[in-house]
Amino acid sequence: MSIGAFAKRAGLTASALRFYDDAGLLRPERVDPLSGYRFYGEPQLVRALRLRQLREIGMPLSTIGRFFAASAVEAARLVDDQVARVTAEANGVQQTAAVLKASLDEAACRTLCVLPGPVLAAAVDQVLAATTDDPEAPVLDGVRLEADPDAVSLTATDRYRLATRTLVPSRSSATSWAGTLAGDDLRAATSRLRRSHTVTLEAGERIVCLRTADGAVAHCRVLTEVFPDYGLLPRVPPAVTHRVTVETQQLLRALEQAPAKVGLRIAEGLPRLLLPDAVVDLNGTAAGPDLTLWFELTTLYPALSHALGNDVLLDLRGPDQPATVRSADDGDLTTLVMPCRTTRAR
Numbered sequence: 001m002s003i004g005a006f007a008k009r010a011g012l013t014a015s016a017l018r019f020y021d022d023a024g025l026l027r028p029e030r031v032d033p034l035s036g037y038r039f040y041g042e043p044q045l046v047r048a049l050r051l052r053q054l055r056e057i058g059m060p061l062s063t064i065g066r067f068f069a070a071s072a073v074e075a076a077r078l079v080d081d082q083v084a085r086v087t088a089e090a091n092g093v094q095q096t097a098a099v100l101k102a103s104l105d106e107a108a109c110r111t112l113c114v115l116p117g118p119v120l121a122a123a124v125d126q127v128l129a130a131t132t133d134d135p136e137a138p139v140l141d142g143v144r145l146e147a148d149p150d151a152v153s154l155t156a157t158d159r160y161r162l163a164t165r166t167l168v169p170s171r172s173s174a175t176s177w178a179g180t181l182a183g184d185d186l187r188a189a190t191s192r193l194r195r196s197h198t199v200t201l202e203a204g205e206r207i208v209c210l211r212t213a214d215g216a217v218a219h220c221r222v223l224t225e226v227f228p229d230y231g232l233l234p235r236v237p238p239a240v241t242h243r244v245t246v247e248t249q250q251l252l253r254a255l256e257q258a259p260a261k262v263g264l265r266i267a268e269g270l271p272r273l274l275l276p277d278a279v280v281d282l283n284g285t286a287a288g289p290d291l292t293l294w295f296e297l298t299t300l301y302p303a304l305s306h307a308l309g310n311d312v313l314l315d316l317r318g319p320d321q322p323a324t325v326r327s328a329d330d331g332d333l334t335t336l337v338m339p340c341r342t343t344r345a346r
Helices: 003-010 014-022 044-056 061-069 072-103 117-128 183-194 230-235 248-255 297-305
Strands: 110-115 142-147 152-157 161-167 177-182 199-203 207-212 217-221 242-247 261-267 270-274 279-281 284-287 291-296 311-316 323-328 332-337
Touching: 003 014, 003 044, 044 061, 061 072, 110 117, 110 152, 117 142, 117 152, 117 161, 117 183, 142 183, 142 199, 161 297, 177 183, 177 217, 183 207, 183 217, 242 248, 242 261, 248 270, 248 297, 248 311, 261 297, 270 284, 291 297, 297 332
Parallel strands: none
Antiparallel strands: 110 199, 142 152, 142 177, 152 161, 161 332, 199 207, 207 217, 242 284, 242 311, 261 270, 261 291, 270 279, 311 323, 323 332
């Protein structure tokens, strides 16, 4: 077939075929030595069609070369990787567009308060540890912001954990405001907040503006989905049966070598951590009768790693009730974590 006939069969242009020839991806079957005309064979249509499809999903030329040299399994993986990249780029475009549209309301924003930038950034990091990426409940990746004249609170929950951080503003307005901020927007803003000695919070109907000391603004979308009624959670659990005080850093160091599930044992007024090959005596005290609880490492570790100060208080209520992790240092941080069921015993 001439290059024109082959291009028509393959759904490509003649110029594209010349380009792919020069790139070494689709050589013609024969080139006339006198005229330089390219001629293609029927079996080359399969490769041409695949080349067109790969370009339609945006695969780079260098990767296409690897695709044609790869096994079927490896070729499928390259396609999956490309789809993942395109999807991530599309999600990024959608997020940027959403922030841009919401920022059109910036002129209608009113000032809520002024907070120290590094303190606000740390608080955002602490509560974001309790969020989750759930396509069926996207609001669980958000952070609830509640501001009144006396305090600002940030709250997040994945329905298994709940983290609340309270901050005292250096300046605040006389009005109250509450809304749920997009977690992705807050994550993107934290490095900028950390470098500013003050951050002014300004709220509108669809946007919260975080204005740094140099006048730059980070925009956080206000989510429309209803945030879980976390205000009911502290009243749901029964009374505290055990109170444990431990050194945060010692507990974290022990957990760094822990498996997927770890045990916390209260015996004779002392707390101990149960690991596969060891029982670690923790520096601290425990009040209450003997008790052993088990926790998922992925639930317990984040609650402790973001704790404030040198010590944490653990309020326990039994193996089927949430435990409260509390800490304080120029503010307070409270996290609820659920024990897990296990048949393991020591």
